[in-house]
Amino acid sequence: MDNILGQQGNDRPTVLVTNDDGIDAAGLRALVNVLVSTNRFNVFVCAPNSEKSAVSHSITWINDISAKKVEIDGALAFAVSGTPADCTSLGISTALFPAAPDLVISGINMGSNCGYHIVYSGTVAGAREAFFNGIPAVSLSYDWVRGRSSTTDFALAAEACLPILGAIMDEIRKKTYPLSCFLNIDVPTDVTSHKGYRISKQGESRVKMGWSKVTSEPPEGHMLSTMTMDSSPDSTASTITDSSCIQENLLFRRKVIGAQVEDGDTDYCGLQEGYITVTPLGALSPADIDAQTFFKQWLPGIYSSL
Template sequence: MEVANNVPDCKQPTIMVTNDDGIDAPGLQALVRTLVSTNRYRVWVCAPDSEKSAVSHSITWRQPVSAKQTEISGATAFAVSGTPADCTSLGISKALFPSVPDLVLSGINMGSNCGYHTVYSGTVGGAREAFFYGVPSVSISYDWVGGISSINDFTLAAEACLPIINAILLEINNKTFPKNCFLNVDLPTNIPKHKGYKLTKQGKSIVKMGWKQVSSNAQGNNISNMLSTMTNDPNSVALNTDAKSVSQENCLFIREVKGGAVDDGETDYRFVKEGYITVTALGALSHADNDCQTFFKEWLPAVAEHASSAL
C-alpha cells in the first residue's frame, strides 16, 4: 500500500475526519458525505477499523498499527487498527497524508459527550490529540436516544454543524482561531427543532456504573446490546444474572448503569437536553475548582511544617 501522495490543492481547506465508533459508523459516514457534498473541502478520513468507544485518549505504543485504504466516495480514507488518538496522530503526521490538515473533526458520535464523559470519550480523545499538536479540532456528538433517533439524524446533525465548521475555517485562514483550546459540540436529539447554538461550559454530569457478575454465555449478548454512548437508558440492557454457572476460578463481570448525576448550572448537559447545539471549549486538562485550590494552599504548608517538626 502506498500512502496518499496527491498534490494538495491550495484553494481548498483540508478537513480530516476520525471517530471512535469505527470507520463504517453512520455518524462518520454522514459527516463525510455532507462535507464532500459542499465541494468546499478536501476530505481525508483516518478512523479506527472497528469500534473503539470509551477508550479515552489511549494510544498504541509497543505494536505497529495497520492502515488500509478504503473506499468512501469523494474522500481519501484509511481504516486504522489503532485508537482514535492513534488515527489522529497518524493522520496529521504527514506519514500517511501529504500535509497537515487545516482542521480535524472527530465524530459524529452515537451518543452525547458532556460533563465528565468527555474524559472517557474516544471521540473527544481524537480531537484532543490534534489539539496537542497545534491542529484546530472539534469533537462532535449526537444525543442519540434509542427508539426515537434514526440514522438520518446523523445527516441532519452534520448539516447543522456546517456553519460552525465554515466559521472555524475562516478563523483558521485569518490566523485568529484560538490555539489554547479545542471545541466539543453536542447536538440535541430533536435536531430539526433545535434552539440554536449555545456556548456552554463543561459540567459534572456522569452516568454512574457498577458491576454485575454474568454467565459466560451472556457476555457476548450483553456487550452487543449496549450502545456506544455512555448515556444509555439503564433499562436498555437486559443482563443475565445467572452467576451460578460461572466458574469461581474465572468470574465474569459486566458493567451496568446504576444511575446518574447531573448539575443544574449553565453546562453542556443541561443545554443539550433543552434542545440547544452546545459548543464547549476544552483544554488539555481539567483544572481543580477554586475552593480546592484554597484548601490545599493552606493545607500543604501545614503538612510541611508537621514533617519538619517530626524529624
C-alpha cells in the same frame, strides 16, 4: 493512490475526519458525505478499523499499527488498527497523507459527550490529540435515543453544524482562530427542531456505573457512548451457566445505577433544552478554587510536622 492524491490537489482547505465508533459507523459516513457534498473541502479520513468507544486518550506505544485504504466517495480514507488518538496523530503527521489538515473533526459520535464523561470519550480524545499538536479541532456528537433516533439524523446533525465548521475555517484562513482550546459540540436528539447554538461550559453530569456478575439472564444493555445506554438485550454478550466455571473465572458487566445531572449553563443542560451546545475545552481540568485553597494550606502543614 497517486490518482486519488492528485484529485485532492487544489486550494481548498483540508479536513481530517476521525471517530471512536469505527470507520464504518453511520455517524462518520454521514459527516464525510456532507463535507464532500459542499465541495468546499479536501476530506481525509483516518479512523479506527473497529469500535473504540470510551477508550479515552489511550495511545498505542509499543506495537505497530496498520492502516488499510478504504473506499469512501470523495475522500481519501484509511482504517487504522489503533485508537482515536492514534488515528489523529497518524493523520496529521504527513506520514500517511500528503499534508497536515487545517482542521480535525472527530465524530459524529452515536451518543452525547457531556460533563465528566468527556474524560472517557474517545471521540473527544480524537480532537484533543489535534489540539495537543497545535491544529484546530472539533469533537462532534449526536444525542442518540433508542426508539426516537435514526441514522438519517446523523446527516441532519452534520448539516446543522456546517455553519460552525465553515466559520471556524474562515477564522483559520484569517489566522485569527484561537489555538488555546478545542471545541466539543453536542447536537440534541430532535435536531430538526433545535433552538440554535449555545456556548456552554463542561458540567459535572455523569451516568453512575456499577457492576453485576454475568449470569444466564439477558444483559441490561450496552453503552452507546459515554453518556448513552442502550437498554435492549445484547445477544452477542457473554453468559455463564456452568457454576464451576464461575468459581474459576468470574465475569462482570457494567450496569447503570443512577445519574448525576446539574442545573445551569452547562453542556448537558443546554443539550437537554434543545440547543446545539458548543463547549470550549482545554487539555486539563484544574481543581476548583476551594480545593486548591485547601491544599495550599494543607501541604505546608505536613512538612512542618516532620
